[in-house]
Amino acid sequence: MIISLLILKIILKIYKMEKILILSQLIVAISVIIVWVFRRENIIVEFEHYGISDIIRNIVGALKISLATILILGIWYNEFLILSSLGMAFLMICAQYFHIKVRNPFNKFIPSLCLLVLCLFIAAKNLAIF
Numbered sequence: 001m002i003i004s005l006l007i008l009k010i011i012l013k014i015y016k017m018e019k020i021l022i023l024s025q026l027i028v029a030i031s032v033i034i035v036w037v038f039r040r041e042n043i044i045v046e047f048e049h050y051g052i053s054d055i056i057r058n059i060v061g062a063l064k065i066s067l068a069t070i071l072i073l074g075i076w077y078n079e080f081l082i083l084s085s086l087g088m089a090f091l092m093i094c095a096q097y098f099h100i101k102v103r104n105p106f107n108k109f110i111p112s113l114c115l116l117v118l119c120l121f122i123a124a125k126n127l128a129i130f
Contacts, residue, residue: 085122092116
């Protein structure tokens with residue numbers, strides 16, 4: 001009886017962690033898609049402020065939208081999650097670098113920092129670090 005309860009408790013914990021993982025994937029993917037598709041004007045202004053060319057901006061946008069799509073696909077196909085979450089994390093680290101470079105106020109750092117943390121969580125969970 002006690003063993004059955006322990007197994008049930010472990011199963012529930014795993015189930016909750018899976019839901020948190022899926023929610024993290026959706027938050028990152030939907031956030032990126034909203035910013036790069038529906039708020040494109042803001043991205044254009046930011047990249048001009050950072051001194052980054054239009055070609056690089058378009059490459060970054062294509063990468064982010066592709067990785068966001070792969071994160072959503074990762075709900076059903078876990079083998080894609082490590083690469084897509086680490087790729088997205090790298091792009092968020094780059095965003096942090098450019099915020100520092102142009103000395104943006106801290107509130108400008110927060111969105112990419114939160115997405116960076118979520119991407120690292122997704123990668124760590126799929127690498128079975130915790």
